[in-house]
Amino acid sequence: MEIITSLQNAKVKQWVRYQMKKHRDQDGVFLAEGEHLVGEAQKAGILKEVMVADSLKTQLSVPVTQVTEEILKKISSTQSGASIIGLCEFPKKKNPGYNRWLICDDIQDPGNLGTIIRTALSFGFDAIALSSGCADVYNEKTLRSSQGAVFHLPVIRKNLMEVIFDLKKQGVKVLASTLQEATPLSKLSVDVPLAVILGNEGQGIHSELIDRSDFRVKIEMDGFESLNVAVAAGIFCYTWRK
């Protein structure tokens, strides 16, 4: 087992770079922090190696490097650091089914995006499409709030007009979640295959995407009329769960 104690070590410096999207994309790898995420990455078959402070606690089938707490803190994106950090390769692209999709139009908050991915996987959705303005799925906050669902659910980052075009060609009905001129969810009789478009936290969905949708749907509220986008996703995903 390798042991590293210097912050100047080349491998340490390399891993620190993976805090940045640019370097993750360049090398096709990302960091999973904490036991839960590292475990999920191993289950998903994408864990390549780990760094730990206390190697005795680790039972993993990948190369283990023992490092100092200081090094782990340096590599970690969180203030409190992590007891274990894994280097993972991007999950392989799978060809998803077409029954249940979410389409995210510029969901900017990594916590919201991660929660949406976790929710979609838990309710048996097939895939999630992201616009270029969405948060990165491999940043620490997205990964943490996804609880590792990112490793399992196919994520497609592509122009959403093209995504909608492709989905419609497959016979998928496209629903836009919006408050304007929309049918209340409980009055809408639409069944799978379907895809729900979720909009940006402040701006909602781009109008050209709403125009391409087959239905406009709103979640009925009473008074305050304010819903977090991940909560809205949860209500849609539960409604059309597998």
Place this chain on the structure above:
Amino acid sequence: MEIITSLQNAKVKQWVRYQMKKHRDQDGVFLAEGEHLVGEAQKAGILKEVMVADSLKTQLSVPVTQVTEEILKKISSTQSGASIIGLCEFPKKKNPGYNRWLICDDIQDPGNLGTIIRTALSFGFDAIALSSGCADVYNEKTLRSSQGAVFHLPVIRKNLMEVIFDLKKQGVKVLASTLQEATPLSKLSVDVPLAVILGNEGQGIHSELIDRSDFRVKIEMDGFESLNVAVAAGIFCYTWRK
């Protein structure tokens, strides 16, 4: 209009103290950061005064103090600071109705708690009860993710065994959200008045509270079986919305 330029000013120092729960509770006040929250606080009638960097932009019916950006940054709990900060008094205790309640058992994440409060208000819930282990509702993150719903929804912080006892005396059915020995939500025929208990992010609901509930309910999932507590709250609140 008062103008303050010194970080050493007594009022500035006083407001900085309100970043801490201890001082908020002592004086019965808290800080609302940003235009949206300050506006909601004014609507709720709890805004006492504000500090702003640019007083020309402000149209408020409360005393305005012009301060430097440096002072606002010092008082703010966020890294990026705020352009306006309001001093608010705790909302007055109202006697809520008993149709729809949420009961939160040690919800620790302020973002989750704020989102739950926002969701409860949007679906017409009457009140929310919090255990002593829940995050503080007046901390900056809770307020922000509640979008100001905290100013309107009655929040009761009290021993949850007593809360459940009181609710049952009022004829309210108490449901515990748990995966063990629970009825799937879609199979459960329970109508208002009801209260749903939501558990801690990692540990779930304390067993003594589950024992006191009338029903155990679970949200049906497929495979991954992992749901953020605010997303679960959203599905429950939508199911039993006003």
